Amino acid sequence: MVHIQHKVKAFIKLGSFLKEYCEYSKKPIDLVGINGSNLAQFHEKVTLATHKNGWFSQENINFSLLQWSELLTENNLDEWLGNYNLAANNYKTVAIIMAGNIPLVGFHDFLSVILTGNSALIKQSSNDDVLLPFLADYLIQSDPSFKDNILFTEGKLENYDAVIATGSNNTARYFEHYLGKKPNIIRKNRNSIAVLTGNESTDELHALGEDIFQYYGLGCRSVSKIFVPVGYNFDTFFKAIYSYHPIIHRNKYANNYDYNKAVYLMSEFKIFDNEFLILKEDEGYASPIATLFYEFYSDKTALLEKLKQDEEKLQCVVSDWPEMKTVAFGSTQKPSLADYADGLDTVDFLLKT
Structure with a gap:
């Protein structure tokens, strides 16, 4: 010792x-x-x-x-x-x-x-x-x-x-x-997600922007998808994250944005776009760079069951729902020493091996 x-x-x-x-x-x-x-x-x-x-x-x-x-x-x-x-x-x-x-x-x-x-x-x-x-x-x-x-x-x-x-x-x-x-x-x-209710404050949504854009979204703790209630107002979300728009001046990010936007438009997918982030409705979790997937929900219980079934695909869940193990808005890239990847206690593994 x-x-x-x-x-x-x-x-x-x-x-x-x-x-x-x-x-x-x-x-x-x-x-x-x-x-x-x-x-x-x-x-x-x-x-x-x-x-x-x-x-x-x-x-x-x-x-x-x-x-x-x-x-x-x-x-x-x-x-x-x-x-x-x-x-x-x-x-x-x-x-x-x-x-x-x-x-x-x-x-x-x-x-x-x-x-x-x-x-x-x-x-x-x-x-x-x-x-x-x-x-x-x-x-x-x-x-x-x-x-x-x-x-x-x-x-x-x-x-x-x-x-x-x-x-x-x-x-x-x-x-x-x-x-x-x-x-x-x-x-x-693994991917990280956010579950929104539509009642989030501007500060919370702005903090979510850090979870989305930090490391250009390349980390497993980067939020790659949001679940939103039916009828969600995406304008509120876009306004809250606008200050992150300088990311589009990074060449590698911009190239991915241009490519993915072109693919979606040619495929006639319905997208929302604010000139630096593309929102695409998709059931998957792993969105491409410069793209954020979204999925609507109408039944909270059904969504909780879905996320429980997909637990092994998820690294972090950003939300204020007490029914789930969640992390605070803006904190996915700031884990503590005890926040182990995939929820597997590395130290415990090392000591018992």
Whole structure:
């Protein structure tokens, strides 16, 4: 446990560094000393990440870093880990296969593996392979013992005891076939939704815009569909989210908007459009970029039953309905340390494996 406390302190230090970087990145200046050098070097890595992946804007990377800086505090880490008996862990090497849809999307798995006293064998997506190695080196600077617990690989995964893999429904079948013999968590596609009543305030709908547009809607916690009552006034929704309209000036987002709009118009689908977001009536959950699916409901009980049946397809539900497990408007991209992907307790899995 003493060994783990040293690692916790290193992550707390990392949290402070990430917060400092978010301020530094707004107006980079020359700094002297070890931390100043690290800030400048990390800024170069962030810039490289934006060049390698056009979806990783400075704003999106900073948003991710700021969320982690707020989570990696002494109080948060102690409260989170205090729910577990870390002494019960049997040391193991855990392979982590990371997705690359949003910046540092696999960091929670990395954190969980290390702070339960295990070693991480990390296979990154080529879409997000710049930031984490630098942060791992920063941890090693703070506590050299990390070097024995962190290994990155680009080749075939070998010599591991358990695996945590995140990908699409297609890659999940591959993971299950090749990795399923070891204890595992294998995550598939999930989407997030919002259930509206028509009585939401302008502030709530504006906050919902962050759930929709943050990371360009690429995250599993990004709202990709809304359920609305029959007769819902979409003008109210569009007015509340209008301040997000600068997103259309991002080339990759705009290209997707133009393409999807053209497809819908040629197919003669009925759509609502405010020149930066397309609303399309659809029973599916996974909407394309720059598109938000919607579906009408008239019976609250029937909708609750539908969502219960589709529970394994859903990551977050934004609503104020007390009958469901929900998250507040504007908070889908701000999970706590105990908000586990797919509702599977990663730490509990690691301690019992």
